[in-house]
Each structure stands twice: as structure tokens, then as C-alpha cells.
Amino acid sequence: MVEVSSLLDIGYLISATLFIFGIKMLGSPKTAPKGNMYGALGMFVAVIVTVLKMQLSDGGIEGWMWIILGLGLGAAIGYWMATTVEMTGMPELVALFNGFGGAASALVALSEALKVYTSETYELATPIFQVYHLIPILAIGASALVGWMTLTGSLVAMFKLKGGFTIPFTEKWVRFPTWGPSWLNYVKSGLFLGGLIMIIMTLNDPGNLGLIYGIVGVSCLLGILFVLPIGGADMPVVVSLLNSLSGIAAAFTGFVVGNTVLIIAGSMVGAAGLILTFIMCKAMNRELFDVLFKAFGGSTKESLTRTKVGSDPEEVAMVLDGISKCIIVPGYGMAVSQSQHLVKEFADILEENDVDVSYAIHPVAGRMPGHMNVLLAEANVPYEKLIEMDEINSEFSECDVALVIGANDTINPAARSGEGPLGGMPIIDADKAGVVVIIKRSLSVGYAGVDNDLFYEDKTMMLFGDGKKMMTELNSALKEL
Numbered sequence: 331m332v333e334v335s336s337l338l339d340i341g342y343l344i345s346a347t348l349f350i351f352g353i354k355m356l357g358s359p360k361t362a363p364k365g366n367m368y369g370a371l372g373m374f375v376a377v378i379v380t381v382l383k384m385q386l387s388d389g390g391i392e393g394w395m396w397i398i399l400g401l402g403l404g405a406a407i408g409y410w411m412a413t414t415v416e417m418t419g420m421p422e423l424v425a426l427f428n429g430f431g432g433a434a435s436a437l438v439a440l441s442e443a444l445k446v447y448t449s450e451t452y453e454l455a456t457p458i459f460q461v462y463h464l465i466p467i468l469a470i471g472a473s474a475l476v477g478w479m480t481l482t483g484s485l486v487a488m489f490k491l492k493g494g495f496t497i498p499f500t501e502k503w504v505r506f507p508t509w510g511p512s513w514l515n516y517v518k519s520g521l522f523l524g525g526l527i528m529i530i531m532t533l534n535d536p537g538n539l540g541l542i543y544g545i546v547g548v549s550c551l552l553g554i555l556f557v558l559p560i561g562g563a564d565m566p567v568v569v570s571l572l573n574s575l576s577g578i579a580a581a582f583t584g585f586v587v588g589n590t591v592l593i594i595a596g597s598m599v600g601a602a603g604l605i606l607t608f609i610m611c612k613a614m615n616r617e618l619f620d621v622l623f624k625a626f627g628g629s630t631k632e633s634l635t636r637t638k639v640g641s642d643p644e645e646v647a648m649v650l651d652g653i654s655k656c657i658i659v660p661g662y663g664m665a666v667s668q669s670q671h672l673v674k675e676f677a678d679i680l681e682e683n684d685v686d687v688s689y690a691i692h693p694v695a696g697r698m699p700g701h702m703n704v705l706l707a708e709a710n711v712p713y714e715k716l717i718e719m720d721e722i723n724s725e726f727s728e729c730d731v732a733l734v735i736g737a738n739d740t741i742n743p744a745a746r747s748g749e750g751p752l753g754g755m756p757i758i759d760a761d762k763a764g765v766v767v768i769i770k771r772s773l774s775v776g777y778a779g780v781d782n783d784l785f786y787e788d789k790t791m792m793l794f795g796d797g798k799k800m801m802t803e804l805n806s807a808l809k810e811l
Contacts, residue, residue, distance in 0.1 A: 432480025510559020663736015
């Protein structure tokens with residue numbers, strides 16, 4: 331007769347299937363909400379099956395109260411965070427959730443190490459290289475190293491995305507630094523090797539508290555130092571990489587506790603995050619090694635020697651009157667000014683006058699993968715209007731007006747030269763439109779430190795000012811035509 335515990339393994343299969351379909355659906359903005367629900371349902375099934383299997387094991391579960399309390403508290407915190415966060419704060423929330431995933435894996439590994447290997451009844455295997463001794467200890471060490479590193483690295487990424495933090499019990503705002511001299515790479519390499527050596531040393535003495543907490547300390551410091559030198563323009567790569575690391579930590583933890591679905595889910599998240607990381611690197615024409623160990627754009631910025639007379643919203647409105655096609659190019663400036671709703675209103679006004687309006691989305695625009703998609707979806711922009719760079723670039727030659735709001739490096743023609751910090755980076759071909767309208771605070775260079783020739787072309791109209799303010803005035807001018 332088939333045991334109940336074996337039948338419950340079908341629940342793990344269902345859970346893994348839901349994860350697979352969920353990740354697949356996350357590939358499109360239109361199906362992403364349903365994919366998110368599939369993933370949540372898969373995790374719910376996995377939790378229920380795990381609890382039931384534990385209850386059916388020898389001795390059952392002791393302390394149901396703690397399980398119920400943990401589930402309730404976690405659900406409450408997750409619901410509160412998801413419902414109160416502003417769409418402009420979504421990158422920070424994603425970074426924080428990556429950290430939570432790493433912390434969960436690391437804490438499980440830590441508790442398992444303290445429970446099993448510090449017990450008085452534990453006997454060291456002889457020889458130590460037997461599989462039943464080797465695999466659990468190495469899995470615990472790997473889970474700790476990756477998990478704690480993901481936690482601290484994600485917290486640093488979150489504060490970088492926020493721009494800084496407020497000192498507790500004061501109202502003083504401190505800008506989070508970006509610091510990374512070249513010698514720091516040797517320190518990071520040394521810490522990583524030190525962590526690996528301590529993991530190997532635990533094979534001989536797995537209950538050594540000095541080694542256990544030493545791995546925790548080194549991993550936490552390593553996470554901070556890995557993300558500290560990385561600037562804001564590379565944040566999409568960092569966020570996706572940290573997402574991958576949280577999955578890898580979960581997979582290692584699956585080996586620690588012998589949970590199949592945790593290994594499957596962690597491996598899928600790790601693989602998907604790594605694929606996304608390389609997609610982000612390709613979109614920036616950057617190698618992952620360069621992102622982690624080299625500065626982007628150098629320490630010097632090009633000095634501005636040219637000037638450009640700004641236009642006013644009324645002039646731009648007159649140019650927009652009677653056009654047939656407009657492409658909107660959103661950038662990080664739109665997120666900072668929180669002007670996505672006004673951009674949607676602008677598009678609605680043009681569409682009422684039979685203008686074909688679409689949105690050109692650069693893969694690394696903003697501070698996380700899909701940042702512009704999230705903001706525009708919140709403003710109820712139809713998914714079919716959001717077109718990826720590779721698909722829409724061919725349309726700019728037939729476009730009357732390209733409206734750029736808060737983008738710089740992603741539209742800089744200097745990338746086509748193949749030289750300099752932007753050399754070879756794929757860009758949106760906004761400069762091929764009939765007229766280019768750019769909303770920006772000033773002529774200042776982008777994160778790469780390269781002046782943008784597009785700003786100074788005769789067909790370019792600059793609207794200098796805050797994105798929300800300029801869009802409000804432009805919409806008002808259009809309505810008065």
C-alpha cells in the first residue's frame with residue numbers, strides 16, 4: 331500500500347509545475363500578474379505539503395504555535411509591504427525581498443548547524459570525506475556564504491536605490507556612498523577565499539562556533555563590499571544578480587534540510603535570475619565581471635562647453651499639433667519625478683487627435699529590470715503600447731516627434747562610435763525622429779559621464795525643468811490649442 335507521505339510528494343510536483351508556469355508567465359507584462367499568482371500558489375502548496383510531511387514523520391511537529399505565528403507574521407508583513415509601497419519604490423522593495431530570501435536560507439543553515447553539530451550526541455564521521463558527512467556540511471556552508479552575502483548586499487542595494495537613509499532617532503538624511511578603490515577587489519577576493527577555507531575547515535570540526543560565526547561575519551562583509559562600489563546605472567544588473575543568488579542560497583538550503591521542492595524552486599530562480607543578469611549586461615554592452623569589479627564611466631565626467639537655448643511648453647505644443655506619430659521614451663527621470671500619470675495623460679490627448687502613440691522601452695532604463703514597465707502599467711498604459719528597443723527602433727525614421735523624459739545615456743548617439751564608456755551599448759534611436767523633445771533638468775551628462783550630442787542638434791527641443799512640472803505645463807498647452 332502506498333504511504334501517505336509518498337502521496338504528498340505529488341504536492342511537490344504540483345508546486346514545482348506552478349513555479350515553472352509562473353516564471354514563464356513573468357516574461358510578459360500582460361501575463362506577469364497571473365504568473366505572480368501561480369508562484370505564490372506554488373509556494374503555498376509547498377508550505378502545506380512540508381508541514382504535513384513533518385507532522386507524519388516520527389514524533390510529529392512540536393510547537394505548532396511557532397509555525398502558525400511565523401506564517402501569520404510573514405503574511406502580514408508581506409501584505410503590508412506590497413500594499414503600501416509606491417510604484418516608484420518598487421526597485422527598493424524588490425532588492426529588500428531578495429535580501430529576505432537570502433536571510434531565510436542563511437538562518438535555516440545556521441539553525442541546522444547549531445542544532446546538529448553542536449549537540450553532545452554528534453559523532454564526527456571517520457573518514458570525514460564520506461558522502462553523508464561531506465554533502466550536508468558543504469551545503470550548510472554554501473548556503474550560509476551565499477545567503478548572508480545576499481542579505482547584506484541587498485540591503486546596500488536598497489539604500490543605494492533610495493539614495494540614502496535617515497539616521498535612527500534623528501531627521502538627518504545621509505546619502506549612501508559609492509566607494510570602491512581598485513585595491514578593494516583584492517580584499518573581496520581574500521574574504522571569499524577565507525570563507526571557502528573556513529567551510530572546508532568545518533569538515534574536521536563542524537561544531538566549532540568560531541568557524542560558524544566566522545563564516546557569517548565574512549559573508550556579511552563580503553555582501554557589503556561587493557555592492558558598495560557599484561553605481562546607480564548598474565543597479566538593474568545588481569538587482570537581477572542578487573535575485574539569482576537568493577535562489578541559489580535556497581537550493582543549497584534544500585540540500586541541507588532534504589527538501590526537493592526547495593532545490594527545484596531555488597535552482598529555477600537562480601537560473602532565471604542569472605539569465606536576466608546577462609540580458610541586462612548585454613543591453614549595457616557590459617561584462618558581468620566589469621560590473622562587479624570595475625567602475626562604469628570612470629571617475630571623470632566630460633565638462634560641458636556647449637550651450638542650448640531651452641524651449642517652452644507652448645512651442646512644443648505647436649510642433650505636436652497635426653502630427654501623426656509620436657514615440658515616448660521614458661527614463662529614470664520619469665521615475666524620480668513620478669510623472670508617469672501625466673505621461674499617460676499626454677498620450678491620451680494625442681490619441682484623441684488620431685495620433686499613433688507608443689512607448690520605447692530600453693532594457694536597462696531605470697534602476698531595476700522592467701522599471702519603466704512597472705511605472706507605466708501603474709498609470710494604466712496598455713501593455714501592447716510598451717515596445718522593446720529592438721522592435722521599435724526601426725519606427726523612429728517614420729516618427730514625427732520623439733518625446734524623451736528623463737533619459738540620457740540610453741539615447742546617446744556616442745554609443746554608436748564604439749569608443750568611450752558607452753561604446754557599443756545598444757541605444758534607442760530617438761535621434762532618427764523628425765523632432766526630438768527632451769525633458770531634463772539640465773544639459774548635465776549621464777551616469778557614463780559622456781556629453782550627449784543629441785541635445786545640441788537643431789531638431790532637438792529641450793524643456794529644462796522637473797519632469798512632473800514640464801509634463802503638466804505641456805499637457806495644459808496642448809489642451810489650449
